[in-house]
Structures are given as C-alpha cells and as structure tokens.
Amino acid sequence: MRAEIISCGTELLLGHISDTNATFLAQSLASLGVDLYHVSQVGDNQERVVETLRRALERSDLVVMTGGVGPTEDDLTRESISALVGEEMRVDPVLEQELRARFAGRDMPERNLKQATLIPSAQTLPNPRGSAPGWFVQKDQKIIVAMPGVPREMYRMWEEEAVPRLAPYLGGTIFTRILRVYGMGESTVEERLGELIHSSNPTVATYAKPDAVDVRISAKSATSEEAEKLVSEAEVQAREILGALIFGTNKDTLASVTGSLLQARHQTLSVMESLTGGLLASTITDFKTSSSHFIGGIVSYSTDLKAQFGVPRETIERYGVVSEETAIAMAKAVRMEIGTDFGISVTGVAGPDELDGKPAGTMHIAVAGPNGVVTGMGPGWRSSRSDNKRHAVNTALNLLRLYLEGRVEPK
Amino acid sequence: MRAEIISCGTELLLGHISDTNATFLAQSLASLGVDLYHVSQVGDNQERVVETLRRALERSDLVVMTGGVGPTEDDLTRESISALVGEEMRVDPVLEQELRARFAGRDMPERNLKQATLIPSAQTLPNPRGSAPGWFVQKDQKIIVAMPGVPREMYRMWEEEAVPRLAPYLGGTIFTRILRVYGMGESTVEERLGELIHSSNPTVATYAKPDAVDVRISAKSATSEEAEKLVSEAEVQAREILGALIFGTNKDTLASVTGSLLQARHQTLSVMESLTGGLLASTITDFKTSSSHFIGGIVSYSTDLKAQFGVPRETIERYGVVSEETAIAMAKAVRMEIGTDFGISVTGVAGPDELDGKPAGTMHIAVAGPNGVVTGMGPGWRSSRSDNKRHAVNTALNLLRLYLEGRVEPK
Incomplete structure (x- = not known):
C-alpha cells in the first residue's frame, strides 16, 4: 500500500x-x-x-x-x-x-x-x-x-x-533497530558496510547525527518476529564490520552507555574541563540517573582554579595549559580531589582565536582511572566554537567508554 | 515571486x-x-x-x-x-x-x-x-x-x-530587526503588542525560541534606509510596551549581553550549579570572549563538593539542598572561593523523579554580587529534564542581567 x-x-x-x-x-x-x-x-x-x-x-x-x-x-x-x-x-x-x-x-x-x-x-x-x-x-x-x-x-x-x-x-509489519557508531565519518561507515547498504529487506542506511553516525536497519515481514529476525541477521554482519565503533543501539548515548557501565560497577566519575566550559558535565548529567555515578565537575577557565584543584603549577608552566601533560595532571587531580574512581579532563582552544600560540581546535583529553591514564587528541578546528566543544565532549566520553570496555591500554 | x-x-x-x-x-x-x-x-x-x-x-x-x-x-x-x-x-x-x-x-x-x-x-x-x-x-x-x-x-x-x-x-529591499524578549510567554507578548501585530509594513511577528521570545520587525521599501526607518518607528512602540523585558537585539543572547556588561566594567563571574549540571557554565562559555570575565564553575552534584567549596553543611542540613537558603549560600561561597565580582548558583530537581520530597522542576537561583544577593525561582516542571535545565539557565542569566542593569534590588 x-x-x-x-x-x-x-x-x-x-x-x-x-x-x-x-x-x-x-x-x-x-x-x-x-x-x-x-x-x-x-x-x-x-x-x-x-x-x-x-x-x-x-x-x-x-x-x-x-x-x-x-x-x-x-x-x-x-x-x-x-x-x-x-x-x-x-x-x-x-x-x-x-x-x-x-x-x-x-x-x-x-x-x-x-x-x-x-x-x-x-x-x-x-x-x-x-x-x-x-x-x-x-x-x-x-x-x-x-x-x-x-x-x-x-x-x-x-x-x-x-x-x-x-x-x-495492510500486509506485514516493520521492525527497526539503530546501531550507534562513534569514531568514523558517515561516508566511510557507508563504504565499509558495502553490500549491506544495497539490500532491500532489511534496508540498511546511515545518518549523521551530532553525537554519532546512526546505522538504521529496518525489515518488513508478515509478523514482527520474522521482521526482527531479518534485522538481527543484518545486525550480526554490521557488527562484524564495525566492531568496537558501535557503542549502543536505538536511544543510547555515550553518556547513557558510560553512565550505565559505571553504575553497574558501582563506580563514580568527576571531570575537570576548560575547553568544553561545562558542556562535558552537562552532557553527562543529561542522563537521567546520572546523580548515581557523577559526583561533580570543575570548569577551570583559569590557571588559579586548576592549581586550587590540585594541578601542579609546575606542569602548566613547563608544558603549557593546552598540553597532554596538563590534561593528564587535570584528570588525576580531579579524580583525587573529588575522590572518584574515574576523572576526565579536557583542555584546549575552543576558538575562534588561537591561545598561547596553539591554533583553535587543539584539544587534549585524559581519562584517569583505577588502572592508569589514557589520553586522546582532537583533530583540529571544526566549523565553530560550539562544534569544537561538542566534538571534544563526544571524544572524551568515547575515550571513557573504550576504557570501561577494556579496549584501550591505560598507562 | x-x-x-x-x-x-x-x-x-x-x-x-x-x-x-x-x-x-x-x-x-x-x-x-x-x-x-x-x-x-x-x-x-x-x-x-x-x-x-x-x-x-x-x-x-x-x-x-x-x-x-x-x-x-x-x-x-x-x-x-x-x-x-x-x-x-x-x-x-x-x-x-x-x-x-x-x-x-x-x-x-x-x-x-x-x-x-x-x-x-x-x-x-x-x-x-x-x-x-x-x-x-x-x-x-x-x-x-x-x-x-x-x-x-x-x-x-x-x-x-x-x-x-x-x-x-525581490521587489525592493527588506530590513529586519529582532527584539529579544525574556520573561513573558509568546502569546502574552503578542497580545501586548496589540495593533502592531496587524500592521502590514513593517510586519511585526513573534516567535518562541529556546532562549527567548523573538519579536521580528521587518519592513520592505525601495531603499534599505527607508526600510530601516520604518522598522525603527515600530521598534520605539514595541520598546514602550515591553520595556525591560527586551534584553537585546538580533543575535544577542543572555550570555553575550551579560558577558559584555561584565567586560565593560572589568568585572568577573563564577558559578556553582547542581540542577543544571554544567549547562550554565557551558552557555556562558558559548560567548566567544567569555574567558575575559568567566573564571570558573563548580558542578556540585554532591553535598560534599558543595561543602568543600564553602557552602555551610549546617545550611544544607537545616533548609535542604533544594532551598533558597542553600542557593544563597552557594552563590556567596563560589564568589568568595573563586574570588570573582559575581557568583551565580542554581539548585533544584532536574527530574523526571522528585528529590527529597521536592517535585521535579523545583529550582532556586541566586546571584551574589558587590551590592548583595538577588534570588529567583523556577515555575515548576517543564516537559523534560533538558527543558528544565535550559529553563533554569535562562532564568539565572536573566537574573544576572537584571542585577547588572540595576533593575532589581539586591539584599
């Protein structure tokens, strides 16, 4: 019809x-x-x-x-x-x-x-x-x-x-499942999925969202059980191709996935952020049960406030406020000061102007946890200040996710 | 056309x-x-x-x-x-x-x-x-x-x-100016504007935006000077009606207006927020020169962190974490601890569940400054957790704006 x-x-x-x-x-x-x-x-x-x-x-x-x-x-x-x-x-x-x-x-x-x-x-x-x-x-x-x-x-x-x-x-019903992917552009995801994109039942299509690339798998059949089976078969193939890039399904977000992992382990989280100016904490607290695992955050727009919260002034002076070393010191400091299992830090240049000779878009991220620290960097200037902030938040939460899933090696 | x-x-x-x-x-x-x-x-x-x-x-x-x-x-x-x-x-x-x-x-x-x-x-x-x-x-x-x-x-x-x-x-040129209004619903703004809404050149129309009600005045004329003159005449009438509800024009935001006022006076700002979970700081830092006036923020999702930052435990225990008294203590504490001219606090229940017997949507806001403290409350539950957060941020920044413009009496 x-x-x-x-x-x-x-x-x-x-x-x-x-x-x-x-x-x-x-x-x-x-x-x-x-x-x-x-x-x-x-x-x-x-x-x-x-x-x-x-x-x-x-x-x-x-x-x-x-x-x-x-x-x-x-x-x-x-x-x-x-x-x-x-x-x-x-x-x-x-x-x-x-x-x-x-x-x-x-x-x-x-x-x-x-x-x-x-x-x-x-x-x-x-x-x-x-x-x-x-x-x-x-x-x-x-x-x-x-x-x-x-x-x-x-x-x-x-x-x-x-x-x-x-x-x-009406004949038949539709079943749909969305796989949420982080860490690869939409066109590359589509290219990797190859023949799957051309199947007609189920259909597989990609959509770029602000926080992920969505792979939507939909099948039509006489019963919803049959339709779900068709979707699940394609999902297995998509998961073989995309592996750890898939962080969740349907309405999952990086904040809900990491929040649920922490809550299941009775672990807690705090953050110290400068570049993202509060957006990291805000994104974490959009998840409705976040008060169970998120204890607090510091938006450290000044060196004094970083120092007040345990970041050695020596590290900042030696490596600069936008550096991997300072990011690591911030993550460790907030974890210790607030007393949580994990601490995330983000430092960088939100733009549009450069800072201390570092171009807008430069970002350093660190996640400190019980097994050590992992770090990440941003890929340079996006199109606006708010895009930079959002991108840094996604990168930071994805790094925490990979840490929690044991897919990166802490040092 | x-x-x-x-x-x-x-x-x-x-x-x-x-x-x-x-x-x-x-x-x-x-x-x-x-x-x-x-x-x-x-x-x-x-x-x-x-x-x-x-x-x-x-x-x-x-x-x-x-x-x-x-x-x-x-x-x-x-x-x-x-x-x-x-x-x-x-x-x-x-x-x-x-x-x-x-x-x-x-x-x-x-x-x-x-x-x-x-x-x-x-x-x-x-x-x-x-x-x-x-x-x-x-x-x-x-x-x-x-x-x-x-x-x-x-x-x-x-x-x-x-x-x-x-x-x-297009026949002729169009000149448009947007008046940004905070503190009154769209239909009430439209009602107040009365006959202005029915004029045909300039046209006057209202639009509900996430952070304001926009009153858009557009005129069409042979030259842009003529069109601008028509707009300005209607603007005078709209300003007589709406007065202090108008906080800016065109691309102004509550963050850019308050940021510019603080920078012009060489004054600084810090925040301590729980309900809004970082969104207040993030909104402030969306304004691109915010590092000139914004020093830092505390996202205090735990009582310990509030106490660590100078909020008396006695106040929290006596009045509850979601109370006007605690909001005032938070604003004063963050202003003192971070050492800024102004401190804003937000405490409340983001929802969807209630907290300590207070319904979702309850919020208390305080702005502490050189002349004392002003406080505000939210109007109860909006349609979602993120709506509540955004609404609290708007209310807080508007309270700061009214304080800076001398339109409220600090105590």
Missing part, C-alpha cells in the same frame, strides 16, 4: 508552526509497513488543496490529510474532497445532534454546522477531544482519511479510529 | 526527523515578501525527486531544495537537477581542491568527489560549515537553490549565500 500525507494550513507555509503531524503519521505508517513516498503542505486555498489531492490520488492508494476541518471559512478540507469525488456535503442528523450537545446552553454559530456534514462515500471518525469529527472516505479503490490539525485530537483519531479501519488493507 | 520548498530525505518520510528546515525557510520567505504556496517532502529516489521538481518548476519561480547533497549514493539532488535541466555534472577543479583540503592527511573516499561537481547553469554556494557546497541554478527564468539538509549548514548558506543572490529578483 502506498500512502501520501497532505497537511493543510497557511500557518505552515508562513513558518508559524512545524509540521510535526506529518512526522507522527510517517512514523506510524512505517511501523504499519505502509510505504510513504510524498508529504505535501498546502495553504488554505481550495483550488490548491483540490489540485494537491487530485495528484495524490493518482499516485497513492491512501491519502492522509490533517488540518482544515474546523468551522471557519478557511477550513476547506471537506469542501475539497467533496469537489474532487463529485459528491454533495449533507448535514448528518446524528452528527448535528452531537455537535449541538457540545454547545449545550450556548448558541452555536451556524458556520459550525459544516462540522456535522458527510458525503455518501465518507464514514465519520469520532473526535471526543474536539468539535471536528474526521472523515474516512472510500471511493474507487482509494482511501482518504481527513483529520483535525490539532495534534492531540489527531493522534487519538489516527490510532483509535483510522488505523483499525485501515487494518484490512 | 512564487516559491516552493522541496525537502529531500527518506528519514523525513520515515518520521525520524521533522522538517524544521521548511519552517525556517517559510519564515524567511515570508519576511522577504515571497509567496510560498507549496512544501513537499520526497524520499531519496531520483524518479520521484525529478517528478516533484518538474512540477514545482511548472508552477513556481523559485524552488528551494534541502537535503540530498551529501556524498552517499542516496544523495540525489544534484543528479535530479541535472537530469531535469538536461546538463551534465562535471567536477569543478576549484571545488575539488577545496574538498580535498578538508580531508588533509586522510584519504578521501572517491564518492565524495560528487560534492565538487557543477552544471553550466549552476553557481556554487559555499559551505564553510560542512563538506557539501550548494547550487544556485538559473535556467529559463526559473531559479533552483539546492542546499544541505543539516540545519546549521543550511541556515548559514541560505542567509549569507542564497538570499543575497536572490536580492535582485
């Missing part, structure tokens, strides 16, 4: 709101195994709505419309469907009664009456969360679902009213 | 991301006085991209495309444009050189080379934030702008590369 979404509303075309209804419906259609090839937004103009709908019905079996079913003059979805299928809108007495009941005691503006109309090919989709019912139209082997644009009304109507009516037309 | 947006990417049609690029472009087109009648999303399939683009060019003068300009096989925007206009893609030697320079020292996968191609009708749109340049195509009285789908790359490319090239086609 091929589906298409049409979102109606001039407020979308003025950028006043984002079309999150389309995102919700797209996710749901994917999980139902329905192919979605097109999403269109169109303003409150009957000619353009009719034209967009005509085209959608030419190339798709199912058209899901949101918006334009309210009572005002610029709500034109019902009128557009009626015009296109050539059927007249009539007030349905049951719907009228229900509508008037919502206005109990108050005068109902007459224009609201159009919310109680139907055409012969349409069933009504009840809307207990609002005044506008939806339409489920079946005509000439095609289906049109028309729903309100208000998300909470639409979500319920879609899941509880529309999907059950669509069930007889 | 009639415009149309095409967003390319199967991840949109699977609902993995929302099409916020279209929202950004729709807002910008509206402010440029360009009519936008259609937005389409299409997957990574050349036949469908070409068909969608063909139709867009039939009915619109300008087609703005995002996505599909990366290096991988499913990036098909360049190929689709070339197929439609009937021109061959060739590697441009200058672009190739720039691309290879980005891979300095590393092997560039050969597939990346397609990011260095052009067709005769296309100019390149530089992309300093990423590896994929855009295309500005002029053919048969129509214009196609093709840009990356990564928002931060696209935003810059649109504003700094595409819009200036479009200027000759």
